[in-house]
Amino acid sequence: MSLSKSKGLSLAELILTLTISSILLIAAFPLLIKLPKADDSNSIACIKAELAANLSSSYCSQAITNCKYKRNNACKTISFLANHGKSEEQTAARKVLQEICNQDGQDACKYFLEDCQKNSDNCNIAASDYDLNYYLNLPATNSTTGRIRIEELGKSFYNIGYPNIVSEVDNTCCNPVFNTACKVKSTLSCSWQKLFNRAGSDDAWAVRIDSTGNIFVGGTASGDFVVIKMHPEGNLLWQQRYHGGSTDNGYDVMIADSGNIFLGGYVFTDSNYDLTVIKLSPGGSIIWQKNYDGGADTGFNINIDSNENVYITGSSDNGNNDIAIVKTNSDGNITWGKRLSSTNNISDTSCGVMIADSGNIYITGYSTASNSDIPVVKLSPDGNIIWQRRFNSSNNSGDYAFDLRIDSSENVYIAGKSYNGTRDAHLLLKLNSSGSVVWAKRYVHSARNSWSWNLELETGGNLYLAGYTYNGSNNDMTVIKLNSDGNILWDKMLDSSYNSNDEAKAVVSDNQENIYVTGYVNNGSNDDIFLVKMKINQESDNIFTASDVTFTDTVPAFSDAGGYTEKIDSFTTSNPGYSVISPGFTGIK
Numbered sequence: 001m002s003l004s005k006s007k008g009l010s011l012a013e014l015i016l017t018l019t020i021s022s023i024l025l026i027a028a029f030p031l032l033i034k035l036p037k038a039d040d041s042n043s044i045a046c047i048k049a050e051l052a053a054n055l056s057s058s059y060c061s062q063a064i065t066n067c068k069y070k071r072n073n074a075c076k077t078i079s080f081l082a083n084h085g086k087s088e089e090q091t092a093a094r095k096v097l098q099e100i101c102n103q104d105g106q107d108a109c110k111y112f113l114e115d116c117q118k119n120s121d122n123c124n125i126a127a128s129d130y131d132l133n134y135y136l137n138l139p140a141t142n143s144t145t146g147r148i149r150i151e152e153l154g155k156s157f158y159n160i161g162y163p164n165i166v167s168e169v170d171n172t173c174c175n176p177v178f179n180t181a182c183k184v185k186s187t188l189s190c191s192w193q194k195l196f197n198r199a200g201s202d203d204a205w206a207v208r209i210d211s212t213g214n215i216f217v218g219g220t221a222s223g224d225f226v227v228i229k230m231h232p233e234g235n236l237l238w239q240q241r242y243h244g245g246s247t248d249n250g251y252d253v254m255i256a257d258s259g260n261i262f263l264g265g266y267v268f269t270d271s272n273y274d275l276t277v278i279k280l281s282p283g284g285s286i287i288w289q290k291n292y293d294g295g296a297d298t299g300f301n302i303n304i305d306s307n308e309n310v311y312i313t314g315s316s317d318n319g320n321n322d323i324a325i326v327k328t329n330s331d332g333n334i335t336w337g338k339r340l341s342s343t344n345n346i347s348d349t350s351c352g353v354m355i356a357d358s359g360n361i362y363i364t365g366y367s368t369a370s371n372s373d374i375p376v377v378k379l380s381p382d383g384n385i386i387w388q389r390r391f392n393s394s395n396n397s398g399d400y401a402f403d404l405r406i407d408s409s410e411n412v413y414i415a416g417k418s419y420n421g422t423r424d425a426h427l428l429l430k431l432n433s434s435g436s437v438v439w440a441k442r443y444v445h446s447a448r449n450s451w452s453w454n455l456e457l458e459t460g461g462n463l464y465l466a467g468y469t470y471n472g473s474n475n476d477m478t479v480i481k482l483n484s485d486g487n488i489l490w491d492k493m494l495d496s497s498y499n500s501n502d503e504a505k506a507v508v509s510d511n512q513e514n515i516y517v518t519g520y521v522n523n524g525s526n527d528d529i530f531l532v533k534m535k536i537n538q539e540s541d542n543i544f545t546a547s548d549v550t551f552t553d554t555v556p557a558f559s560d561a562g563g564y565t566e567k568i569d570s571f572t573t574s575n576p577g578y579s580v581i582s583p584g585f586t587g588i589k
Contacts, residue, residue, distance in 0.1 A: 052092035068105035218253030225250035264302030275299035337564030371397035415455035466507035490540035497584025
């Protein structure tokens with residue numbers, strides 16, 4: 001029996017139809033197996049029909065939104081096409097994923113991480129729009145918000161043995177705290193600089209780093225103590241101001257392993273100045289605050305030991321200044337306090353204190369003897385003098401110490417300034433644990449006065465001096481890096497965009513190949529605190545020349561002129577209200 005057209009398809013037509021259908025089914029079979037269920041039609045249209053030529057088209061725009069907010073299996077659809085589509089479709093799909101990742105769509109960013117994890121060839125695609133470095137290493141100052149941060153997304157990959165998920169294209173902005181590839185590839189976190197501006201004059205005298213890499217700046221804000229806490233990427237975490245007496249001056253900050261914060265300085269109360277310590281919680285709340293009265297006292301430097309005992313040092317006026325040193329327990333109660341008075345009506349002031357692992361205490365500062373000399377005293381944990389020296393340079397004038405550090409052998413490094421007969425110069429003096437001079441060097445500008453306020457000793461033995469140099473019109477912030485023998489590795493003399501006085505007051509290393517420098521910038525009306533993050537390797541300005549200097553020492557014959565009484569003070573807190581802008585330093589890596 002024949003089949004007529006009126007009753008349906010002919011046998012030949014039916015066979016042809018079935019053959020074509022089988023061919024199409026076989027061709028589509030892989031897609032039927034692999035495409036996500038309920039695949040996103042907008043994603044398919046954007047990538048297959050338009051090849052993502054215009055990401056603002058209605059299809060692409062909806063596909064981006066769907067993936068970003070995890071709708072309609074859009075991310076799975078796009079990721080599938082990025083791996084299994086035609087060559088031009090793969091390129092288009094990756095382009096769409098990049099845009100979604102730029103908009104903080106984590107599933108899209110995760111695609112690139114997993115792709116790199118599976119195939120290391122996809123980890124470092126130089127000059128590509130989807131170079132992985134683009135997603136992992138966003139500079140904090142970059143206006144593009146989409147580069148995902150390691151700590152938010154990729155940290156787990158780094159903890160299980162994938163150290164190379166980073167490219168070398170940017171060669172900056174890599175955070176070694178989270179990314180083990182940074183050190184291997186010598187890519188480091190971004191440098192940045194901040195200026196903390198408000199009405200009134202502020203000055204920073206100290207900078208410290210806690211165990212998680214956060215940075216604390218301590219100083220004075222218009223007669224109050226002030227603390228600023230910063231994230232390593234340059235974000236302001238919190239700011240706090242502490243007001244006690246009519247005049248309060250904050251000079252130092254220390255961070256305990258527990259996260260507790262200790263501030264040191266002095267306040268004016270009861271018609272006199274007292275040494276002051278404030279203990280704060282990790283969040284900046286006051287735990288206790290105490291004053292220590294030995295007469296008219298000014299506190300300049302504090303330190304803490306592993307038990308959170310506190311050591312504060314400065315000066316005490318008994319007609320001439322005596323060195324003041326007070327040790328307290330972790331609750332602020334006095335363990336012992338001393339006023340070290342020398343003979344011949346010489347005034348002595350202590351500006352630095354360090355605690356060795358042995359418990360020995362080292363203090364230094366300046367004396368008025370012979371037009372200013374440098375006293376150094378080593379004390380036992382109980383406060384008894386082990387040895388004492390007063391150092392006078394061969395020019396017999398103008399030697400001041402403002403900070404010191406000790407190494408594991410209790411060698412002592414002292415920073416300050418020394419007059420060379422023509423001008424003031426940065427000074428670095430090294431003593432052994434017995435108080436004998438190992439070497440002493442001045443770092444001299446060819447025509448200008450210069451001065452070091454602070455010193456940092458890196459784990460590897462390199463040293464940093466922070467201070468200022470006069471440029472003929474005003475002071476410029478100065479940092480000098482030295483090796484363990486005191487030889488210059490590089491120097492920087494930096495002027496802010498305000499072209500006014502800029503001074504570095506403190507420097508600290510994070511042992512992640514960065515240093516942080518703080519101090520003040522004069523903005524034309526008042527002084528503002530600045531904080532700069534710099535890499536440890538800078539291009540040298542080649543400004544300073546190192547020269548050896550000879551010091552002779554005498555014994556100052558310090559005796560204890562009396563102790564201290566403690567007083568509980570009452571501080572109030574407030575937000576200083578800083579706006580954060582740039583100081584405009586140039587020439588920093």
